[in-house]
Amino acid sequence: MSAVADTAPQGAAEERSARAPWALTAPALMLFVGVLLIPLAMTVMLSFHDWGQYKGIEPVFILKNWREIATDLYYAEMFWRTFRIALLTTLITAVLGAPEACILNRMSGRWKSFFLLVILGPLLISVVARTLGWALLFGGNSGLLNKALISMGLISAPLPFMFTETGMVVALAHVLMPYMVLAVWAALQRLDPQVENAAVALGAGPVTVLRRIVLPQVMPGILSGAIIVFALAASAFATPAIIGGRRLKVASTLAYDEFLNTLNWPLGAAVAVLLLLVLVLIVVGASRLVERRYAQVFG
Amino acid sequence: MSRNGPLALCYHALFVTFMLAPILVVCFVAFTPEGYLSFPTDRWSLRWFYAIGRYPEFISAFWRSLWLGALSSAIAVAFSVPAALAIARYRFRGREAMTALFMSPLMIPHVVLGIAFLRFFTELGLGGTFMGLVLAHIVIVLPFALRLTLASAVGLDRSIEHAAISLGASEGTVLRRITLPLVLPGLVSGWALAFINSFDEVTMTVFIAAPGTETLPVRMFLYIQDNIDPLVTSVSACVIAVTVAALIVLDRAYGLERLLVGRSADGR
Numbered sequence: 001m002s003a004v005a006d007t008a009p010q011g012a013a014e015e016r017s018a019r020a021p022w023a024l025t026a027p028a029l030m031l032f033v034g035v036l037l038i039p040l041a042m043t044v045m046l047s048f049h050d051w052g053q054y055k056g057i058e059p060v061f062i063l064k065n066w067r068e069i070a071t072d073l074y075y076a077e078m079f080w081r082t083f084r085i086a087l088l089t090t091l092i093t094a095v096l097g098a099p100e101a102c103i104l105n106r107m108s109g110r111w112k113s114f115f116l117l118v119i120l121g122p123l124l125i126s127v128v129a130r131t132l133g134w135a136l137l138f139g140g141n142s143g144l145l146n147k148a149l150i151s152m153g154l155i156s157a158p159l160p161f162m163f164t165e166t167g168m169v170v171a172l173a174h175v176l177m178p179y180m181v182l183a184v185w186a187a188l189q190r191l192d193p194q195v196e197n198a199a200v201a202l203g204a205g206p207v208t209v210l211r212r213i214v215l216p217q218v219m220p221g222i223l224s225g226a227i228i229v230f231a232l233a234a235s236a237f238a239t240p241a242i243i244g245g246r247r248l249k250v251a252s253t254l255a256y257d258e259f260l261n262t263l264n265w266p267l268g269a270a271v272a273v274l275l276l277l278v279l280v281l282i283v284v285g286a287s288r289l290v291e292r293r294y295a296q297v298f299g
Numbered sequence: 300m301s302r303n304g305p306l307a308l309c310y311h312a313l314f315v316t317f318m319l320a321p322i323l324v325v326c327f328v329a330f331t332p333e334g335y336l337s338f339p340t341d342r343w344s345l346r347w348f349y350a351i352g353r354y355p356e357f358i359s360a361f362w363r364s365l366w367l368g369a370l371s372s373a374i375a376v377a378f379s380v381p382a383a384l385a386i387a388r389y390r391f392r393g394r395e396a397m398t399a400l401f402m403s404p405l406m407i408p409h410v411v412l413g414i415a416f417l418r419f420f421t422e423l424g425l426g427g428t429f430m431g432l433v434l435a436h437i438v439i440v441l442p443f444a445l446r447l448t449l450a451s452a453v454g455l456d457r458s459i460e461h462a463a464i465s466l467g468a469s470e471g472t473v474l475r476r477i478t479l480p481l482v483l484p485g486l487v488s489g490w491a492l493a494f495i496n497s498f499d500e501v502t503m504t505v506f507i508a509a510p511g512t513e514t515l516p517v518r519m520f521l522y523i524q525d526n527i528d529p530l531v532t533s534v535s536a537c538v539i540a541v542t543v544a545a546l547i548v549l550d551r552a553y554g555l556e557r558l559l560v561g562r563s564a565d566g567r
Contacts, residue, residue, distance in 0.1 A: 032441075037400075124542055133324045234408075237501070259417065275411065
């Protein structure tokens with residue numbers, strides 16, 4: 001190992017420290033090239049292959065699958081649904097999660113760590129178990145959630161949650177909420193609470209403090225949380241599959257269907273590659289924008 | 300800093316209810332004495348927990364998940380430690396790109412990874428094997444292991460190593476007696492976080508697991524796709540109980556806050 005490179009004679013030391021990082025990262029690098037980059041490249045290639053009910057996959061280079069996705073409105077509608085759900089989920093987590101992070105931040109020591117555990121803990125609990133909980137709460141038209149909402153007088157007739165986009169958004173917002181709280185909370189840790197006190201001392205009302213002091217400082221946290229939540233919501237699989245059932249498809253459940261039910265692997269690969277491309281573009285673009293806008297905060 | 304007002308506390312109570320409701324509902328329904336989904340009203344029963352014993356596929360899936368998580372996380376940590384030392388100590392060409400590559404499984408949708416692994420392993424003849432699952436899980440949990448080992452490798456005080464060398468310690472001794480013990484906390488917590496993520500992974504695994512090699516979340520997911528009955532709630536309740544126990548241990552030992560915030564904030 002090269003932890004002691006600097007005790008060797010000068011020339012040898014330079015040569016070793018040039019080679020050392022490569023030697024140290026070589027195992028992980030080989031693993032990632034072999035078991036990540038090659039499979040991903042194969043998937044991109046797969047999306048250009050032909051497929052037929054009886055002939056199976058034919059390793060040729062054609063644009064059939066991509067043309068089908070581009071022309072068949074079914075795919076446009078499905079991708080639009082995927083991103084609509086992701087956007088709504090992101091909005092809900094931001095609107096509900098950011099205030100909660102602020103409340104958490106104002107709590108005193110013991111309560112703060114307790115509730116942080118309660119709110120962030122679900123992140124580590126199986127997504128399948130959490131979605132099952134929502135399926136039980138939604139439970140058709142007579143589910144517990146509807147009973148509760150009716151008894152509170154918020155609605156008069158039961159709302160359909162199961163097998164609907166509403167249900168998917170509610171369940172996804174719950175599943176991904178910890179990421180938003182975490183991001184905003186991390187941003188709050190970098191703030192100086194004295195700025196708030198200074199504003200109050202200078203005569204600012206609570207609304208002004210919130211609008212002019214707290215919100216601008218928390219915004220980078222909300223935005224970086226939003227990027228994470230959006231990316232995870234758009235590519236979520238288990239939650240849309242359980243809540244949406246067999247009919248209401250999003251990109252990831254459609255790709256799953258093509259792979260394991262229809263067995264049209266090339267088409268499924270094309271859907272997945274498109275999802276990956278769109279997500280990478282959105283995430284990288286949004287991160288650039290956020291970092292440029294808030295360069296002084298991050299710097 | 301001002302205290303939370305009554306309105307804020309009301310909001311907080313509602314928020315906590317929202318976060319806990321689905322989890323608690325699963326645990327309550329698991330104790331139902333009835334043969335269908337219902338809340339235990341007047342009496343509680345363990346019949347659905349005993350029922351798990353009659354479904355060996357859940358039991359074997361549980362053990363498989365446990366082994367898979369332990370093994371793939373251990374291997375991921377073994378890969379991460381040298382990589383973390385290299386990234387923390389050397390400025391070399393391609394360092395940024397390499398770090399981005401190692402972190403990329405966090406960015407790539409798991410559906411895409413599932414498809415890529417399914418195609419790759421089928422071509423290699425590893426389709427549906429435990430070996431394939433281990434390889435795939437090493438790749439997806441390595442970012443978690445690397446982040447925490449990297450965090451402790453960056454904070455490592457190198458003068459201790461230099462002191463050991465000047466006192467005549469060999470390279471192997473420095474590594475074994477100085478470097479590894481110093482990165483051990485990051486290594487252990489990295490393993491734990493990697494384990495939890497492997498144990499919970501369903502989206503990617505559902506593509507590459509065959510009937511004989513299903514993990515517990517995959518088994519639960521496929522079961523729910525067919526029908527939802529009290530049996531799957533009792534299995535879920537067990538999974539939740541195990542996770543909560545692990546969570547409390549992890550929180551006491553390392554601090555959940557540090558574990559999770561370290562994971563989200565060091566990306567840049």
